[in-house]
Amino acid sequence: MQSGTETARRRGPRSEGISPRAYEALSEVWYFGQRARIWDRLVVSSGARPGQRVLELGCGTGYFARRIAPVVGPSGVVVGIDPSLPSLAYAAAHSPPHCTFYPAQAQNLPFADASFDVVASSLTFHHIAPDHRLVAIREALRVLRPGGRACIADVCPPRIRLLERVVSAAHGRAEMHDIFDRLRAMMAEAGFTTMATGRVSRLCYITAERPHDLTAAFADV
Numbered sequence: 001m002q003s004g005t006e007t008a009r010r011r012g013p014r015s016e017g018i019s020p021r022a023y024e025a026l027s028e029v030w031y032f033g034q035r036a037r038i039w040d041r042l043v044v045s046s047g048a049r050p051g052q053r054v055l056e057l058g059c060g061t062g063y064f065a066r067r068i069a070p071v072v073g074p075s076g077v078v079v080g081i082d083p084s085l086p087s088l089a090y091a092a093a094h095s096p097p098h099c100t101f102y103p104a105q106a107q108n109l110p111f112a113d114a115s116f117d118v119v120a121s122s123l124t125f126h127h128i129a130p131d132h133r134l135v136a137i138r139e140a141l142r143v144l145r146p147g148g149r150a151c152i153a154d155v156c157p158p159r160i161r162l163l164e165r166v167v168s169a170a171h172g173r174a175e176m177h178d179i180f181d182r183l184r185a186m187m188a189e190a191g192f193t194t195m196a197t198g199r200v201s202r203l204c205y206i207t208a209e210r211p212h213d214l215t216a217a218f219a220d221v
């Protein structure tokens with residue numbers, strides 16, 4: 001961890017090198033017991049409704065999936081993907097039956113076009129290699145039905161940008177500074193229509209829609 005830097009404080013608990021159970025315990029502490037409230041704001045922003053099909057990218061231990069599950073209900077489906085097998089095993093063991101989990105990467109989704117109503121993701125895009133992020137967003141667009149929504153949350157831009165840029169560059173993580181700004185730009189570039197952006201605790205999120213007519217989204221390009 002990048003100890004001592006504001007950047008490290010903002011990122012959220014590290015998932016690498018710790019057990020899924022430890023990640024869950026650490027996350028509760030990290031968000032001062034407010035984890036459920038924070039993720040429930042994201043669930044509302046995702047617009048998920050009863051009976052819908054939701055895909056979570058980088059589901060890890062499946063926390064976001066478990067917060068969405070009661071909203072879509074047993075007539076809906078929540079699918080989580082992540083490359084980490086131990087995290088997926090934890091997610092499957094702790095989630096209701098209408099949540100399913102698969103090993104996959106966001107930049108190469110093993111799902112049909114237009115097969116989900118909602119794509120959700122939290123704290124995952126800064127883990128995806130920079131070269132793969134736009135590919136992953138295009139994959140999210142592809143698997144969403146027209147009019148479907150994406151809700152992507154990640155680390156907020158720093159409040160004191162210049163200071164943090166200097167400190168974080170010294171730690172070799174300069175790209176962490178503008179991860180959220182870049183995500184927002186990439187979603188527009190991919191063809192999403194931004195509906196809302198917001199901040200909840202240490203997370204910033206963007207909610208965007210897959211247009212019904214993608215050609216119209218690129219009409220001015």
Ligand SMILES: C[S@@+](CC[C@H](N)C(=O)[O-])C[C@H]1O[C@@H](n2cnc3c(N)ncnc32)[C@H](O)[C@@H]1O
Nearest residue numbers: 015058059060082084105106122123124127128
């Ligand atoms: C900090 S954890 C976040 C987990 C969970 N979304 C949450 O909010 O607690 C980042 C997750 O991204 C996953 N990840 C890393 N690279 C990925 C990729 N290319 N596609 C999908 N998930 C990825 C990691 O395995 C890890 O579970």
